[in-house]
Amino acid sequence: DEYLQRFPEQAGVVVGVFARDAKTLFSSEATVAIQAGMAPEVANFRLIKEIGRGGMGVVWLAEQDEPVKRRVALKLIRSELPANDVLARFEAEKQALAMMDHPNIARVLDAGTTDDGRPYFVMELVDGVPITQYCDDHKLSVDERLKLFVSVCKAVQHAHQKGIVHRDLKPS
Structure with a gap:
């Protein structure tokens, strides 16, 4: 964690090196958080389970309640990475995905900020x-x-x- 805070541009390498062990750890952490009622709250969405994790964010299987009921993928910036450069990269990723219009690329459906100030964006769920x-x-x-x-x-x-x-x- 300390290394990632000092060198956020290396997050992809670090996560890739430890992906197998980290995936097990992160998945169990997410399950414990959901069971304890500590999963992040995002208006109009119910986070069901973690389905991915990267250098900047966590992707959740979520259910949207309004304005339509559907299952989606919701990417939420990791709470332990509040640095401005990480926020800028997360915003750039969201904008880049929003520009895509291709049948084999998941579309961005929505975006916002949680009550505690964490940005997120919502994409088509590709199951x-x-x-x-x-x-x-x-x-x-x-x-x-x-x-x-x-x-x-x-x-x-x-x-x-x-x-x-x-x-x-x-x-x-």
């Missing part, structure tokens, strides 16, 4: 499994896997055309 697992589960041929890969490449190309470089794509 599924890692692409490698999908390919194995469906016994896709090499040609079918390549077609799927091309669709991923087109989404990445769309982001690149908007001036966005992901910098955290994972093989799966």
